[in-house]
Amino acid sequence: MGLRTLGASLRRAFWPAVSFVALAGLTACAVAPRLEDLSLASLADRPQLELTQTPFYPQELHQCGPAALATVLGASGQTVTPETLADEVYIPGRNGSLQVELLAAARRHQRVAVQLAPKLDAVLAPLLEQRPVLLLQNLGFARAPRWHYAVLVGWDAPANELILRSGGNRRERLSLTRFVQTWDLGGRWAVVMADPRQPPPQSVTARDWIAAIAPLESQRQPDLARTAYEAATQRWPSETLAWQALANARYALGDLPGAESALQAAVDITPDAAALNNLAQVRIERGCAVAALQALQLIAPIPPALASTIADTRRAAEAMPADAGCH
């Protein structure tokens, strides 16, 4: 307690000096960012934006993870209390919550947290779709971090400020400079909540959407994954990964003809080794040995990581009677 008081009074005493020096340093070596300079076109039309409907859960001590997660889940239409989420993400021994556990907890509540590109405009863009953004800040220093989750809910371009739900503060206004500093030190991590049954958010990439959905496949929710991948193939029809992912979900649900047609679409875009292997496997299970071997022959070169899988598939195809009929 004594130490803490000492620390607090020291901070009070030193802070003006530190902030003065910090300010001097900044103006000397870097140009402070301005919202108006961002390439996000809508900033010109919407100089001020705030998602006032976003719920607010004032955080308990160290519990910014559960509070921030409850905030974005609530905004996505899924009401869960921070108390419930604390059991799913809070780590007493670390006084905090880990990023991957936040992602996993979102999936528990039928939402996926999609990673955003580590750029300022990518983090602002989801607000235009009424989606607040969950992000990690480091409020301390690189060597003495003070990790904190907050939720971005708005911007004010004329004031060059961002608006966040943060800790006990319903409407924290943070200068863009300070935000970029803390977000930079936090590794520029930001995610947006999405309902896998709805079309993907405008500002996410195909790969990030699929990466967010993929864990649903192995967690006994392949039907939810299939819906999300179908939306992905509609949004990104020339993305081979989307078709491959859709094929895997259909395969997991026992839809072999559906899996085969999706894989055919994938290899028509790029003759990817994983897609060709999976196409061969599906054809084997449909009894089409000759067609399976044809797919395997198109793999060139064989990636070392897939060598044993491809060898297994080839053995299975060769072991089949040649006159087996496709079905």
Next chain:
Amino acid sequence: MGNKRSWISGTVVAAMLSVSSWVPANAAMVTTEQMVSGQARDARVAQVQGFLARADVKQQLETWGVASELAEARVAQLSDAELERLAMNIDQQPAGGDALVVIGVVFLVLLILELVGVTNVFTTI
């Protein structure tokens, strides 16, 4: 721990090999998680590593005061790629919690020296 590990991995490998000898079908699909993880690896090796990582991460959560049954449910929610990320460096991962940090005098002096440009302690990495 080393013995326990090798015993577990031996059992898992044996179980997988025996399974794959009579059900080759499922083993030969490349999963979406493998495709997006950016670290394509042999599927069987990945499964064994995933199994070990799950045990490691669960144990670490319990050490940090998470109740055993909660820890069990929490690791069950993690994908193989997420588990692997955690198992590698769970200690170094940021745990967002807005913990109160008492800034020492030495640190402040260092910081001021750094900001003024006298030293270059904090940018070495």
